[in-house]
Amino acid sequence: MKIKDIKITNHKNLWLVPFLFIVGYSVASFIDNWPLTWLATWAFGLSGLYAVYGWPQTKQLFQPMHKPYLKKLVCLYLLMMIAVGVVTSFMSSGLGMKAEQHVLIESDPESFSFATFAGLITYLENLVSATGEEALMASVLLPIYSGLKSKKLGLAVTLLVGSVLFGLMHVFVYDFNLVSCIAVAIMRIFLTLAWFKTDSLRGGIYLHLFQDGLVIGLTMLLNTFM
Numbered sequence: 708m709k710i711k712d713i714k715i716t717n718h719k720n721l722w723l724v725p726f727l728f729i730v731g732y733s734v735a736s737f738i739d740n741w742p743l744t745w746l747a748t749w750a751f752g753l754s755g756l757y758a759v760y761g762w763p764q765t766k767q768l769f770q771p772m773h774k775p776y777l778k779k780l781v782c783l784y785l786l787m788m789i790a791v792g793v794v795t796s797f798m799s800s801g802l803g804m805k806a807e808q809h810v811l812i813e814s815d816p817e818s819f820s821f822a823t824f825a826g827l828i829t830y831l832e833n834l835v836s837a838t839g840e841e842a843l844m845a846s847v848l849l850p851i852y853s854g855l856k857s858k859k860l861g862l863a864v865t866l867l868v869g870s871v872l873f874g875l876m877h878v879f880v881y882d883f884n885l886v887s888c889i890a891v892a893i894m895r896i897f898l899t900l901a902w903f904k905t906d907s908l909r910g911g912i913y914l915h916l917f918q919d920g921l922v923i924g925l926t927m928l929l930n931t932f933m
Contacts, residue, residue: 708767709906713760715853720758727755728847732876735836745832748839755846768845772905779904784914787897791890798886805886820930830927837919840876841898841911844869848899862903870895894918 715721731751738744756765799805820826848865855861874892881887901910 708764708770710768710849710903711852711858713764713768713849713853715759715850716761716764717759721850723758724755724846724850727751727758728843731755731843735839736876736879745836746839748836748843750839752839752842752844752846756842756849759846759850768849768908770907770909772907772909776905776910780901780910780914783897783901783904783910784917787894787914787918790897791893794893795886795890798889805884821927822931826927826931830923833923834916834920838912838916840873841902841908841915844873844895844899845902845908845911847872866896866899869899 728751731747731754734741734744734747734751738747753765756768760768821830848869851868852858852861852865855864870892873895874888877888877891881891898911898914901914902908904910
């Protein structure tokens with residue numbers, strides 16, 4: 708099954724999607740003392756997809772990617788980095804704005820370090836939560852795409868809404884820093900495109916995993932040896 712062919716099977720459950728999204732985002736972003744908070748994005752994202760598409764289609768959304776998926780993902784990643792680099796460089800040099808580090812990493816660098824076993828667990832939990840954002844975003848964006856008759860319009864609206872929403876989701880994460888929020892908003896465009904180019908949510912998950920794994924991992928390495 709191609710993602711473009713997915714059909715909404717439970718229209719009466721569409722009202723659940725924004726509710727589950729808001730709850731999932733809130734739990735993942737603002738509740739730190741629950742032991743399974745890092746699973747919130749996956750739990751509520753999958754719940755939203757199941758509510759609208761049912762289990763068979765939800766399972767198909769995570770099917771193996773269509774070849775040549777590696778070439779597609781590499782191209783998308785390079786284009787994503789170029790786009791982010793150009794925009795953030797312009798905002799930094801031309802407008803005098805600077806990007807900010809993740810609030811949690813900046814406020815508690817010792818927890819984001821490979822010096823302890825707890826630091827390694829923190830790293831893995833952050834990666835699980837980050838990749839779960841793909842399921843959470845898909846629960847909102849795919850119904851928009853499915854609900855529009857024109858697939859070209861549907862894709863354009865999906866990319867636009869996803870970009871704006873993803874940027875807003877990171878407002879608190881980056882302490883209202885415009886450059887950082889615009890950077891992740893641009894990334895969202897390519898992460899969403901990866902779903903459609905590979906006909907699987909795995910495309911976005913793997914890109915997201917690589918990007919966050921690299922950025923958070925390098926940051927934690929620096930914290931370890933500083």
